[in-house]
Amino acid sequence: MIAAFRYEVRRLGSLRGTRRVPGVAAVVAAGLGVAAALAVSAGASERVVALFRLGGTLPALAAAVVMGAAASGHERHHGMRYVTLAVVPRRAWLTLAKTTCTVVVCALTGALVALAAALGYALALAWAYAGDRTLIPDGAAADPVVQGVAPTAAAAVAAGVLGLAVGWLARWYRTSVVVAVAVVVLGTPLAAGRLLTELPTVGDGLARAEQSLRDTPVLSALLNPRILTAWPPLRSGLHPIPPTSLAATSLLALVALVGLVAGAVKWQRG
Amino acid sequence: MIETIELTSTRRSRGSGGGPVERVSFDVYPGQVTALLGAPGSGKSTVLRMMVELEPCSGRTLFGGRPYHALRPAVREVGLALNPDALHPGRTVQAHLQLYSAAGGVPKSRIAEVLEVAGLSTQTAVRCGRLDAGQRQRLAIAAALIGDPAALILDEPHALDSHGRAWFHALIRAYAAQGRTVLVAAADPDSLAGTADHVVILRRDDEDGISRVIASRSAAEVFDERRATVVQVRSPQAARLAAALETEGARLSTAGPGALQVRGLDRARIGEVAHVAGICLHELSEIGHDDDVFGLRPVPRQKELLPGLSHAGAEGASFATVWSSGVRLVGSDTDTQPLDIEEAEVIEPAVETLVAVVEVVPDAPVTDARGQAEVPGQTAPQLAPATEANAQIAAPVQDRPPQVDALAGSEQASPVAAGETQTDASHSTDASHSDDQVQNQAEQAEQAEQAEQASQVLEARPDRDASDTSQQAQDQLSEVGRVLTNPPQAIAEAPSQQTAEAPPQRAAESQADIDRVAPEPSQTETPPAPLASRRSANRAFGTFRRTRIKATDDVPGGAHSAPVVVEATSASAQPAVPFTVAAVPAAPVDDGMTPWRAAAARAVRQQEQDGLVVEAASAEQEASA
Numbered sequence: 091m092i093a094a095f096r097y098e099v100r101r102l103g104s105l106r107g108t109r110r111v112p113g114v115a116a117v118v119a120a121g122l123g124v125a126a127a128l129a130v131s132a133g134a135s136e137r138v139v140a141l142f143r144l145g146g147t148l149p150a151l152a153a154a155v156v157m158g159a160a161a162s163g164h165e166r167h168h169g170m171r172y173v174t175l176a177v178v179p180r181r182a183w184l185t186l187a188k189t190t191c192t193v194v195v196c197a198l199t200g201a202l203v204a205l206a207a208a209l210g211y212a213l214a215l216a217w218a219y220a221g222d223r224t225l226i227p228d229g230a231a232a233d234p235v236v237q238g239v240a241p242t243a244a245a246a247v248a249a250g251v252l253g254l255a256v257g258w259l260a261r262w263y264r265t266s267v268v269v270a271v272a273v274v275v276l277g278t279p280l281a282a283g284r285l286l287t288e289l290p291t292v293g294d295g296l297a298r299a300e301q302s303l304r305d306t307p308v309l310s311a312l313l314n315p316r317i318l319t320a321w322p323p324l325r326s327g328l329h330p331i332p333p334t335s336l337a338a339t340s341l342l343a344l345v346a347l348v349g350l351v352a353g354a355v356k357w358q359r360g
Numbered sequence: 361m362i363e364t365i366e367l368t369s370t371r372r373s374r375g376s377g378g379g380p381v382e383r384v385s386f387d388v389y390p391g392q393v394t395a396l397l398g399a400p401g402s403g404k405s406t407v408l409r410m411m412v413e414l415e416p417c418s419g420r421t422l423f424g425g426r427p428y429h430a431l432r433p434a435v436r437e438v439g440l441a442l443n444p445d446a447l448h449p450g451r452t453v454q455a456h457l458q459l460y461s462a463a464g465g466v467p468k469s470r471i472a473e474v475l476e477v478a479g480l481s482t483q484t485a486v487r488c489g490r491l492d493a494g495q496r497q498r499l500a501i502a503a504a505l506i507g508d509p510a511a512l513i514l515d516e517p518h519a520l521d522s523h524g525r526a527w528f529h530a531l532i533r534a535y536a537a538q539g540r541t542v543l544v545a546a547a548d549p550d551s552l553a554g555t556a557d558h559v560v561i562l563r564r565d566d567e568d569g570i571s572r573v574i575a576s577r578s579a580a581e582v583f584d585e586r587r588a589t590v591v592q593v594r595s596p597q598a599a600r601l602a603a604a605l606e607t608e609g610a611r612l613s614t615a616g617p618g619a620l621q622v623r624g625l626d627r628a629r630i631g632e633v634a635h636v637a638g639i640c641l642h643e644l645s646e647i648g649h650d651d652d653v654f655g656l657r658p659v660p661r662q663k664e665l666l667p668g669l670s671h672a673g674a675e676g677a678s679f680a681t682v683w684s685s686g687v688r689l690v691g692s693d694t695d696t697q698p699l700d701i702e703e704a705e706v707i708e709p710a711v712e713t714l715v716a717v718v719e720v721v722p723d724a725p726v727t728d729a730r731g732q733a734e735v736p737g738q739t740a741p742q743l744a745p746a747t748e749a750n751a752q753i754a755a756p757v758q759d760r761p762p763q764v765d766a767l768a769g770s771e772q773a774s775p776v777a778a779g780e781t782q783t784d785a786s787h788s789t790d791a792s793h794s795d796d797q798v799q800n801q802a803e804q805a806e807q808a809e810q811a812e813q814a815s816q817v818l819e820a821r822p823d824r825d826a827s828d829t830s831q832q833a834q835d836q837l838s839e840v841g842r843v844l845t846n847p848p849q850a851i852a853e854a855p856s857q858q859t860a861e862a863p864p865q866r867a868a869e870s871q872a873d874i875d876r877v878a879p880e881p882s883q884t885e886t887p888p889a890p891l892a893s894r895r896s897a898n899r900a901f902g903t904f905r906r907t908r909i910k911a912t913d914d915v916p917g918g919a920h921s922a923p924v925v926v927e928a929t930s931a932s933a934q935p936a937v938p939f940t941v942a943a944v945p946a947a948p949v950d951d952g953m954t955p956w957r958a959a960a961a962r963a964v965r966q967q968e969q970d971g972l973v974v975e976a977a978s979a980e981q982e983a984s985a
Binding site for chain 2: 093099100104105106107170173175176177
């Protein structure tokens with residue numbers, strides 16, 4: 091087991107993509123956060139500002155998918171699969187090591203990207219209004235930083251696990267990564283939004299769950315109050331819902347777990 | 361010890377690219393180099409992957425009594441080098457090896473050690489995507505060595521050059537000498553002929569397409585069997601003779617009207633059988649060795665790729681045939697049998713080529729290498745008479761300034777040769793001038809030994825004149841050689857300056873060849889040979905079965921010249937092979953190998969015999985550095 095974890099950590103550490111992908115995602119997210127702040131200062135509509143802030147979470151999910159797929163499909167793409175299996179012949183331990191490392195790395199990636207987006211937004215907003223909070227419109231004030239980190243990290247973990255499963259299941263690596271990113275960024279929020287609309291009981295259940303989470307002393311500081319109920323597009327009847335929302339994250343995690351089981355079975359047999 | 365017990369491809373593994381295998385069982389013993397031989401596509405790599413559980417299969421493989429997945433850590437127990445291209449192009453060499461060291465708990469200092477062994481110590485920070493094929497092969501071997509494992513399982517290092525192969529063979533020999541287990545899969549039996557102790561032969565059944573182990577025995581036994589003699593028998597009662605020989609267990613193949621090629625019986629036994637059966641024999645000759653007993657030889661290239669070649673020999677002076685390749689024609693009887701292609705490789709497809717093939721007619725007495733004594737009871741090759749057209753073509757051939765092809769080996773003058781015999785300095789300069797491209801220590805060592813052999817031969821002919829050697833050789837070649845060539849205008853384009861430089865070397869080459877096949881020893885009496893002549897004689901001494909002399913562009917800025925190829929072979933070849941060296945020990949069989957690989961394999965064997973492998977490896981490391 092230790093050999094498998096050592097191998098996986100070394101594998102991740104020796105790839106340039108492990109450093110570049112989260113870094114690029116953080117830079118993009120920070121740029122989108124700055125754009126959202128400038129939109130607020132320019133008097134743009136709430137929807138435009140919301141879209142910019144929504145975009146700030148998407149790089150985290152895309153990066154998580156790429157990193158997850160790199161642990162499986164990318165390895166096979168370069169013929170390293172046999173090397174991995176020859177060095178670590180116990181595939182069950184290797185599967186566990188890959189999943190664990192992917193979860194950890196994707197969580198860190200999501201947190202990093204969310205922090206970058208929040209910091210970009212907050213700093214740009216402070217710069218735009220010269221540090222005078224009284225000038226900031228209502229509802230546009232920067233959220234507590236940590237409130238955006240936890241949901242994004244959770245969504246990134248789900249996205250990373252999905253990428254890992256796609257890498258095991260799909261034959262064409264690059265195509266599968268593109269499809270997985272599209273599914274995570276667009277497909278899941280759309281599906282979650284439709285699910286909430288057509289199944290009000292599910293929506294009510296998610297709302298109650300979110301409220302209970304928010305009532306929890308520790309989690310209340312971590313959850314963004316706009317995750318579900320205060321999201322402007324949803325409140326106006328528009329879809330999709332944010333991919334970092336509880337509904338979208340839950341749906342994505344469900345799909346990712348199913349894929350992970352299927353991919354692990356294939357990996358064990360292959 | 362590695363025990364492979366009835367490995368059989370499952371339904372899932374049969375679609376994974378490698379050929380399916382069935383009930384593959386063999387043992388790999390410590391202290392030995394075991395070769396897993398098989399033709400390309402016979403499933404060698406599949407078996408290796410099955411052994412380490414990389415491919416689903418039934419059966420099992422035990423490494424010291426434990427399956428591969430039970431080895432902890434596997435890196436320290438078994439070293440694998442199966443696919444040298446299994447690299448991430450973005451990783452550095454050191455990072456790639458750190459994967460292995462991390463999984464095996466190997467200290468990082470070991471990485472530097474194996475990189476030093478593999479000659480990649482200067483490539484540590486280079487990304488794997490920038491390595492060439494040979495360096496990738498070395499990196500794969502270094503990765504296999506990183507855990508200092510008790511067993512090595514290696515696939516054939518295709519991409520290594522001659523030095524790299526010498527290093528590889530020395531490495532696995534040294535590893536086995538330490539009491540460890542080494543298993544090497546290879547398609548070319550000759551590449552491991554001097555290295556392997558035990559041989560497992562995998563052969564694919566033509567009917568069901570499934571590969572099975574057909575032999576597992578000592579290397580000496582296998583390679584002796586590979587070189588089973590092939591005897592050609594000609595009789596007016598061939599049918600009766602065939603029936604009689606089949607009852608003796610011989611394997612027969614027809615070689616033309618009234619001619620049979622017999623495997624499995626020697627000449628004496630065949631003669632006895634014929635005598636008992638009252639069958640008249642017109643020919644009973646040993647024409648060579650069967651090198652394809654186990655079906656290891658790759659499928660020969662198709663005649664259709666070179667149209668018209670099959671009629672070239674039968675028609676004699678078929679000058680309309682444009683032969684721009686290094687194909688050697690082999691036929692048991694030029695009168696009755698169409699020539700067969702033994703080996704083919706395009707040398708310079710875009711260049712008009714002149715090929716001179718001096719054919720050999722059986723049933724003539726043969727002389728030994730010194731041109732003095734007949735070899736009794738041996739098939740005697742003889743040069744066929746030249747036609748008028750041949751003579752017309754042969755004359756310009758003499759004016760060609762050929763240059764020894766680099767494929768035939770380096771011609772660098774060895775210090776041993778220079779010290780033993782007074783040589784013509786100008787000839788030496790000319791010869792070495794053409795060989796600056798290929799210089800290495802292994803070939804120098806090879807030539808040093810060959811020079812000693814040649815000097816012994818030349819001592820029997822001390823009165824040769826270097827200046828006359830060239831012209832005599834050309835004359836004899838033009839008189840007795842039959843030349844297949846492309847239109848003569850290609851010859852007319854030869855730069856005149858080349859004429860003054862290269863003919864001595866070519867003449868020496870030809871002289872050495874002609875001396876061996878000259879029907880009358882008196883005609884071969886020539887003054888002492890120059891160094892070039894000695895070197896050509898050296899090369900013919902069982903080291904290189906075939907020699908090429910190719911005219912190249914020696915004139916700076918001059919037009920490219922048409923290569924001239926003269927085919928030569930040793931005594932172990934068939935009678936119809938152009939040249940025969942009677943007193944030379946049997947040369948390694950190169951059938952089915954490209955000349956480049958054949959030359960490399962022979963050089964490797966020679967290096968191993970000379971014990972210069974370590975020097976070659978160090979030289980390679982210096983070269984890589």
